[in-house]
Amino acid sequence: MNVPSKDKQLRTSEKTLKEFEQNTDNSGYGCLYVVATPIGNLDDISDRMRQTLAKVSKIAAEDTRRTRQLLSHIGVDTPCFSLHDHNERQKLDSIVHQLKSGESIALVSDAGTPLISDPGYPLVARLRAESIKVIPIPGPCALIAALSVAGLPSDRFIFEGFLAAKPKARQLTLERLKEETATLIFYESSHRIKASLADMAKVFGPERRVVIARELTKTFETLLDASLSDLITRLDVDANQSKGEFVVMVKGAEKNKLCISPEAIKLAELLTDYLPGKQAAKIAAEFFGEKKNQLYNHLLDQK
Known part of the structure; x- marks a missing residue:
């Protein structure tokens, strides 16, 4: 890994500090930084992400244990507090109060870009409504990384996040999408990847092309490209291909049909x-x- 020179580190630090000074308006409010973090490979950390996490007053983390591991890796000791699906709405008033008091807060999820199938929407919506600055610190996002290497049409795509856990609800969603011509993108877990692919084959037809990206940027990263029926067989034969975290990309319906x-x-x-x-x-x-x-x-x- 290339280590930046001291001059470059100093310039980066000065630039980030200047950004923080500019991000406090006449009201004296602080701002929320929505910070994307690596989805696997820690070399994907950006200087701006590192500097932002070091400069903010606090970090709102989906899982504080996981975030502290990241902070330890990059040499940052900013205090963290938990913000996840089960407590986000209860903590909104407290976070708004802190920001209005001039504190700056970073929002991170366990991996990737917050709000993309992760917590943060109620918070960002509330802050936008109250004219409190929300600033993106862009970086890794699993669905965009996967789409960029899938070889499927990328001019139009529909991201559905995670499908429902129950088969009937999952199939209803797929029925609604089966005639969409845009590329369809889903997140899926190892617990349901086989069931979801089986339902896709049932609704879209066994010959519909699908690409699955598994464990992106991690040691066992895999990209599989086949018809739904062939892919289901591949997972049945090789149990390792059912492990990990998945981005499932399905080619859209043919327009001439x-x-x-x-x-x-x-x-x-x-x-x-x-x-x-x-x-x-x-x-x-x-x-x-x-x-x-x-x-x-x-x-x-x-x-």
Whole structure:
């Protein structure tokens, strides 16, 4: 790993300190830094991330034990407190009070970018509503890292996060998505990866192409690319491929398989002169008995 020179470290530190000085407005409020952290490989730590975690008053962490391990690795001893799905709303008032008192706080999740299938949304929404600064410190994000190497269309994609644990709810979500032409992206755990792939094969068809990225940036990183049926077989044969954390990327439905009546298309296109695309598609779909997602995708393609 390249070690930055003392001059570079000093310039970085001075720049970060200047950023902190600029991020306190006339009200005297502090600000929240939404800090992305490595998803596996600690060499993905950025200088700005390190400096931010060192300069803030406190760190709101999804799991303080995991965050303290990271802080120890980068030589930072900023105090942490827990902020997760089960206590976030109860702690909002306290955090707002601290920020309004001039303290600065960093928000981190266990790995990757906070709020992306991780805690933080209620907090950020509250701060935005109260005109308290929220500043992103960008970095690793598993879904973007996976999509960048998947070889699937990336101009349009839909991120659904984790599918439901119960089969019926999971299948209903997949049914809603089966005719989407955009690349579909899901997070999945080792406990449900086989069940989720089996439901995808049932709903999307066994020949739909899927790419799964496992343990990204970690020692056993794997990228598997196959039809759903072949991939399910691969996981059955090699139990190791079912272990770890997954990003599952499914190729969208083929556009030439979507059948929409010309009348519905004409009405939807006419309505876009007066209404947003989604609303135009919904009205035309209801009038002619078509599927609104197909019509909406058609309108997007026309743009």
